[in-house]
Amino acid sequence: MTQITKQQREMVDKLYWSPSERADAVYSILREYADKMPEEAQPSMWDTLAFCVEYIGAQSIALGIEEFSLHAQRLSRLFYSFHYSDPKSIYGEPDKPMEESNGNGSTGEQEGQSS
16 A cells, blocks of 8 residues: 655645545535435434445445455445344344245245245
């Protein structure tokens, strides 16, 4: 990764919004839209992080910068690790509707077969 000097940062900051300023602007738009939704439908912090991680992954492919892609993959693995290791502490109670089962824990279709 290229080392950025203080002078480079100052010169670029005079001409362009910083990544944190850009992120704050986008987050403000998202919050403004979300605040118009019923509270139970508003995205949580983890919903927003999930969007960010997935979006970074997709854009890393589009950018074609190997180092960026590697970091995007690491971030994705970390996020999914949290999701699968202790979802209740992140999300609280399950929020996905339960599928109707046929009494034995399956949904009526066996893996690899459809009706």
